[in-house]
Amino acid sequence: MSYRVGVPRSLAYYSFFPLWNSFFEELGCEVLVSRESNKGVLDDGVKETVNDACVPIKLYHGHVKDLKHKVDYLFVPRLVSLDGKETTCPKFLGLPDMVKHSIKDLPPLIDLRLDLRKGKFELWKFFKRLGEKLGKSTWEVFKAYVKSKKIYYRHQKLLEKKASPELAWKIIKGEKSEEELNKMVAENPVKIALLGYPYTIYDPYISVDLLDKCKKMSVDVLTVENIPGKELLRQKKKLSKEMFWYYSNNTIRACLYLLEKKMVDGVIHVTAFGCGPDAMVDKFLEIECKNQGNIPFMTVAIDEHTGDAGMSTRLEAFVDMLNRKRGFK
Amino acid sequence: MRKVSFPKMGPSYIAFKMMLEEFGHEPIEPPVPSKRTLSYGTTHSPEFACLPFKVLTGTYLEVLEKGADMLVSSGGVGPCRAGYYGKMHEKILNDLGYNPELVIFDPPLRAPWDFFKKTRKLKGKTSWYRTADILKRTWKKLIALDDLEIKASKVRPRQKNYGAASKALNKGFSYIEEARNAKEIEEARVEGLSLLENVKDNSEYEPIKVGLIGEIYVVLEPSVNADIEEMLGEMGVEVNRSIYLTSWTRDNTVADGEKDIKEAAKPYLDQLIGGHGQNSIGETVLYGEKGFDGVVHLAPFTCIPEIVSKSIMPKVSKDYDIPVLTLFLDEQTGKAGIKTRIEAFVDLMRKKRRKEVG
Numbered sequence: 001m002s003y004r005v006g007v008p009r010s011l012a013y014y015s016f017f018p019l020w021n022s023f024f025e026e027l028g029c030e031v032l033v034s035r036e037s038n039k040g041v042l043d044d045g046v047k048e049t050v051n052d053a054c055v056p057i058k059l060y061h062g063h064v065k066d067l068k069h070k071v072d073y074l075f076v077p078r079l080v081s082l083d084g085k086e087t088t089c090p091k092f093l094g095l096p097d098m099v100k101h102s103i104k105d106l107p108p109l110i111d112l113r114l115d116l117r118k119g120k121f122e123l124w125k126f127f128k129r130l131g132e133k134l135g136k137s138t139w140e141v142f143k144a145y146v147k148s149k150k151i152y153y154r155h156q157k158l159l160e161k162k163a164s165p166e167l168a169w170k171i172i173k174g175e176k177s178e179e180e181l182n183k184m185v186a187e188n189p190v191k192i193a194l195l196g197y198p199y200t201i202y203d204p205y206i207s208v209d210l211l212d213k214c215k216k217m218s219v220d221v222l223t224v225e226n227i228p229g230k231e232l233l234r235q236k237k238k239l240s241k242e243m244f245w246y247y248s249n250n251t252i253r254a255c256l257y258l259l260e261k262k263m264v265d266g267v268i269h270v271t272a273f274g275c276g277p278d279a280m281v282d283k284f285l286e287i288e289c290k291n292q293g294n295i296p297f298m299t300v301a302i303d304e305h306t307g308d309a310g311m312s313t314r315l316e317a318f319v320d321m322l323n324r325k326r327g328f329k
Numbered sequence: 330m331r332k333v334s335f336p337k338m339g340p341s342y343i344a345f346k347m348m349l350e351e352f353g354h355e356p357i358e359p360p361v362p363s364k365r366t367l368s369y370g371t372t373h374s375p376e377f378a379c380l381p382f383k384v385l386t387g388t389y390l391e392v393l394e395k396g397a398d399m400l401v402s403s404g405g406v407g408p409c410r411a412g413y414y415g416k417m418h419e420k421i422l423n424d425l426g427y428n429p430e431l432v433i434f435d436p437p438l439r440a441p442w443d444f445f446k447k448t449r450k451l452k453g454k455t456s457w458y459r460t461a462d463i464l465k466r467t468w469k470k471l472i473a474l475d476d477l478e479i480k481a482s483k484v485r486p487r488q489k490n491y492g493a494a495s496k497a498l499n500k501g502f503s504y505i506e507e508a509r510n511a512k513e514i515e516e517a518r519v520e521g522l523s524l525l526e527n528v529k530d531n532s533e534y535e536p537i538k539v540g541l542i543g544e545i546y547v548v549l550e551p552s553v554n555a556d557i558e559e560m561l562g563e564m565g566v567e568v569n570r571s572i573y574l575t576s577w578t579r580d581n582t583v584a585d586g587e588k589d590i591k592e593a594a595k596p597y598l599d600q601l602i603g604g605h606g607q608n609s610i611g612e613t614v615l616y617g618e619k620g621f622d623g624v625v626h627l628a629p630f631t632c633i634p635e636i637v638s639k640s641i642m643p644k645v646s647k648d649y650d651i652p653v654l655t656l657f658l659d660e661q662t663g664k665a666g667i668k669t670r671i672e673a674f675v676d677l678m679r680k681k682r683r684k685e686v687g
Contacts, residue, residue, distance in 0.1 A: 090408050101640070287421075
């Protein structure tokens with residue numbers, strides 16, 4: 001029989017939804033993604049979590065609550081290592097436990113561990129266990145695995161062509177064509193890097209639409225996902241000791257890459273209030289931007305109280321400054 | 330001769346000072362973290378860095394002013410932020426125009442060669458034979474210091490005169506500070522213990538028992554946790570601290586000796602999350618099983634592993650019927666605020682015990 005699997009639209013979802021969604025769908029499951037973040041979802045999450053948690057974690061709890069009565073299984077994987085080297089942040093590591101012990105009356109959780117440090121075929125093994133849980137045969141799982149992986153790579157390639165995750169998904173689904181993407185990629189004189197984790201950058205609610213705001217100001221925006229994975233890995237040797245967290249490392253490597261290639265006029269670091277790893281990342285980026293060509297740098301901290309007007313003002317001021325620096329206006 | 334300094338963590342500086350002197354360096358004693366330390370620390374640290382990071386930044390700046398040119402500290406392998414402190418501090422200090430040499434010791438089993446190189450750097454021209462002896466004596470001193478503290482936590486709640494145990498403890502510390510060779514250290518330890526033994530007490534008083542758990546730095550350094558151990562002791566509470574420097578090192582650096590704690594944590598948190606997160610859960614379970622009256626859980630503000638453990642804690646506390654007070658500490662934390670909360674918590678535990686007995 002086919003199950004209804006609930007996938008919270010938060011955290012790692014923003015990096016892996018092409019992989020997860022197509023995998024479940026290939027297996028004939030109905031995938032129910034929680035609704036887009038909004039005040040209701042966030043408030044629900046805030047009620048369930050400790051006040052010291054960062055806003056993405058609170059939001060995640062809200063998304064879980066949104067799904068809990070609607071599905072047979074809830075997909076809350078324990079993502080330990082996503083690149084076979086570093087782990088994710090401790091809150092990701094303890095996420096299934098936090099969810100389990102803070103929200104009542106949950107449907108059965110799928111909290112399988114994904115730790116790519118364990119070996120080469122760990123990803124396949126993860127999906128195999130996942131398929132077993134859903135009662136599928138190995139062959140069915142294998143087909144779904146191969147196909148969803150292909151879709152995931154296609155998605156990655158489109159991101160590298162500067163598509164947003166949403167647009168890339170639409171192209172894959174055939175709702176938009178790739179030519180449209182080429183047209184959309186504008187060449188504006190001022191280029192900024194919007195660095196941060198995909199779950200803050202691409203969630204329009206908690207980032208108060210930061211990405212769109214930038215685009216409306218006719219500046220070119222680059223995010224971590226727009227930089228080819230190989231180039232990011234190449235930056236590794238610049239550091240004598242890397243940080244321990246997957247997303248943080250990517251952010252830092254992206255910044256080093258953009259600084260090395262002199263691709264941006266300014267860097268905005270988007271961070272969630274109280275984000276542990278970002279306390280380190282932020283200072284790191286600030287010092288690097290200063291030391292490598294004195295690139296203007298701004299930190300934007302978001303939390304559950306972030307207002308639209310405040311964010312717009314800061315963004316406008318920053319972009320104005322970059323424009324003036326370039327001699328325009 | 331290098332001027333070497335290191336972060337202060339409880340009375341451990343007594344042992345490290347001797348070690349550096351014997352290696353032929355001039356030790357710069359780290360000051361007790363004060364308002365000045367914190368103001369230096371908060372000015373030059375990232376806003377959301379945890380309290381230990383800020384205290385260390387402040388301490389480094391203070392000892393650099395005193396002329397230190399080499400800083401020694403411990404590192405880590407994550408995923409807690411503490412493992413990246415060293416690199417970050419180096420970046421910040423360089424940015425401020427200081428160029429001290431930072432020697433950060435990572436756990437020896439993870440990077441044996443690196444550990445060896447750093448030990449060689451620290452020991453300078455001292456022979457390996459003598460180095461082994463110096464390290465042995467430093468270890469002995471650390472154990473002696475811990476032994477006195479363990480004893481004091483038992484004596485303090487039962488003392489007749491306010492402050493008598495702490496006075497005896499400090500005297501014991503000064504004995505250990507003066508001791509040099511193995512025999513002297515052992516004598517100082519015994520002498521210190523007997524000082525504490527001789528504190529006048531109410532032998533029939535049966536204090537309530539509290540487990541003290543949490544992130545290692547805020548548990549071990551009294552100046553950042555508002556002297557919580559002494560505070561509880563003076564209120565007539567026996568404190569069982571879960572972490573001592575020697576036990577931590579024994580457990581983590583050479584072999585994994587915390588198996589039972591991790592095993593206890595498993596039903597609630599089945600994943601190593603760095604720092605003391607998993608331990609906090611496991612220790613609470615164990616204190617619950619042993620019938621303690623309560624648990625005080627200390628963590629620095631924004632500490633990632635402890636936030637995870639705090640969110641699971643209510644469930645543990647309910648399952649084992651053991652009250653837990655979690656305190657997140659930052660540079661704004663005042664002693665009076667902590668005292669009020671501790672008093673209320675102690676009241677609660679006393680009432681609970683009376684109900685159970687009566």
